[in-house]
Amino acid sequence: MSLTRHLNPRTLPLIITTTLFVALFGFGAISYDAFLSPQVFLNLLIDNGFLLVVAIGMTFVIISGGIDLSVGSIVALTTMVSASLVQHHHWSIWVILPLVLLMGCAFGLLHGVLIQVFRLQAFIVTLGGMFLARGLCYVISIDSISITDPTYTALSEYRLALGEETFISLSGIIALVTLAIAIFIAHYTKFGRTVYAIGGNERSALLMGLPVARTKIMVYVLSGFCSALGGILVTLYMLSGYGLHALGMELDAIAAAVIGGTLLTGGVGNVIGTLIGVLILGVIQSLIAFDGSLSSWWTRIAIGLLLFLFCLLQRIIERSGLGRKAKSTTA
């Protein structure tokens, strides 16, 4: 307990998460010969870039004290709209991209306004958005639409070589750029700090003269934008649009954020943690793939156990590190 008291309770979960990731990766390296290569690490980003982007948006929402259940459905709708427009209507990708991003923002704006202006529960509002977006997919088509457009195919197959036999895909690059921008927004802009303040204590944030209403709405717009961007990455990764894409991704995104140290009660967390959360989910998948004998459902079991572990861990840190605060506020 004395160890936790000296450490910043905000960074401790991050340290533990990082240690866990290194341990898992190390375990893989010892167990499987081919595991310890830069490409295995880069593949984590390539295969999970879209999840990272979506989870970043989710992290902002959770830090503000809210939740966004619609992200997976918006990802699916984005793939569907993109595929339909390019395959059936032969629109240019350069028109489609801004259009779907705008659509994501519009969903976020709708959620934000309902939540902030009409004081509705974020859980219910975004649950509504989740059903709506998922349902709209099937209005476009109940079948998967394969994309054969040359620009999409080219972008999908693009690989940036980082050395001999190591490369990163476009979606990996976009995910990393998004991460960098998110770190900047979270730590170096007034908007970012206001998100933390609202998650910490909304009433105080109001009394300190911060633009609470605008910021809360913007957080959902940001999440909608990230979902649409994640949807674009999924479209490139799968080269198809389908109503069943990204089923349950909202839960993966929440899991990644929580494993990365973001508190569901708001106010605490950061996007680097979310990156590591995504990498942990990815490395578990890789380990199971390398093993070859386990069913992929073991990933779920591992994630479930990890979530239990991390929630418990956060509570323990809270009790020891913030114990003094809890005692004094009830006095």
Place this chain on the structure above:
Amino acid sequence: MTEQQAILQMQGIHKRFPGVVALKDVSLRLFPGEVHALMGQNGAGKSTLIKVLTGVENADSGDITLAGKAIRVTSVLEAQELGISTVYQEVNLCSNLSVAENIFIGRFPFRFGRIDWKTMNAKARTALAALNIDIDVSLPLSSYPVAIQQMVAIARALGTEAQVLILDEPTSSLDEDEVERLFDALRKLKAKGIAILFVTHFLDQTYAISDRITVLRNGELEGEYLAADLPRIQLINKMVGREIDESSFARQTESGEAKASAGEPFLAARNLGRAGTLRPLDLDVHAGQVLGLGGLLGSGRTETARLLFGIDHADSGSAKINGVPVSLNSPRKAIRQGLAFCPEDRKTEGIVAELSIRENIILALQAHRGIFRFLPLRKQTQIAEEYVKQLGIKTSDVEKPIGQLSGGNQQKALLARWLATEPKMLILDEPTRGIDVAAKLEIMDLVKTQCRKGLAILFISSEMSEVLRVSDRIAVLRDRQKIGELDGASADEQSIFRMIAGGES
């Protein structure tokens, strides 16, 4: 000290709320480099006056001048820009952000389009150094105790070139050392020429730090005094005043009877206390007696009740019920021991407005029995009607929503709720607040009647005359500490005040 010009002057302030006059021709002067205490009982108009000054409320009439210029404050932000900053009782900061951020959020220093954390941390250290605080400003605010958080709030308030600092009960959750630290900081600010308006209920603290005292009573200015010229007993008299017709509250204590029943106490607390809330005290509550808690607002009356009922946990001392040691650490346990508690705030902690009178009365009894021993409706109605009759609750039907009853009748229904559980001891916290005089008398009579049936009662009221009227014995509290006990039969208001003032006369 040479006679100075007042930095802030409020004159002839009137403020009317629908049905009540909150402030009537109130004036206030603040001098630079002085701590000015604003004193008064509950409802005296202190908070309204501060709200007018900080732009939360607009006065109906009256003038405010700051540094010789007439000002009109219409919002908190405007007040802050003028240099009038307020620190509230609860720390209104975000405990998850760093100390430095809490001081600067909303007016971050920027560099190259991004928040300049280095400059911000340096500025925060300087701001806190001015208050004699040297801490790591990059840690979250929650890593520090409330006292430090309070200082951070002050540092934030001072940030915008404050000339006037208003502290609204800043010490209510601080312990003695922390209060001393706060006062050190205030003395430093005084020396810098900042005018400080200090609202508190603690007499010791008032005299420890204030140069000047303004007393409000019933929305009117009672007077402005130099602290050195105003003895405590006079301050108390001025705060409390005298407005209740003595004859209507003639004492009904039959001291002989009370004394006869006094033997082994029902509940005996020894050294019961909680750091920062209540200093250890001894308390005996006897069956068939009313123990009144006398004291000014903030003296620790409610805190005592909350400790006994297990809402707050005592961190020192022990309690015995009928001579058997008990640990009172949860309301459930307290209820099992035969205790019942009518809380102070009827609307939020007492009645369930949407439920019927019957449901409200039966609530505690049903909870006591547990859901597996459900009371049949017929039985419920019978109990409810019995208490409606016994306590004289004026209603045509026990199935009416309780929200439709008058305040006095709601209070009686609450009383019924706890009486229905057949408790051995009843704690009544401000049972007469917000109800008319006739209803007050009725409630007090009910208290006496129940007491005669052998119930032990702990009675809390801001109205000293009511405490005197119903109590067999009175425990006098001051500054969260018990300072003595008086016999209900022989005590009068003056003897209580003298005790509170600490023997001065």
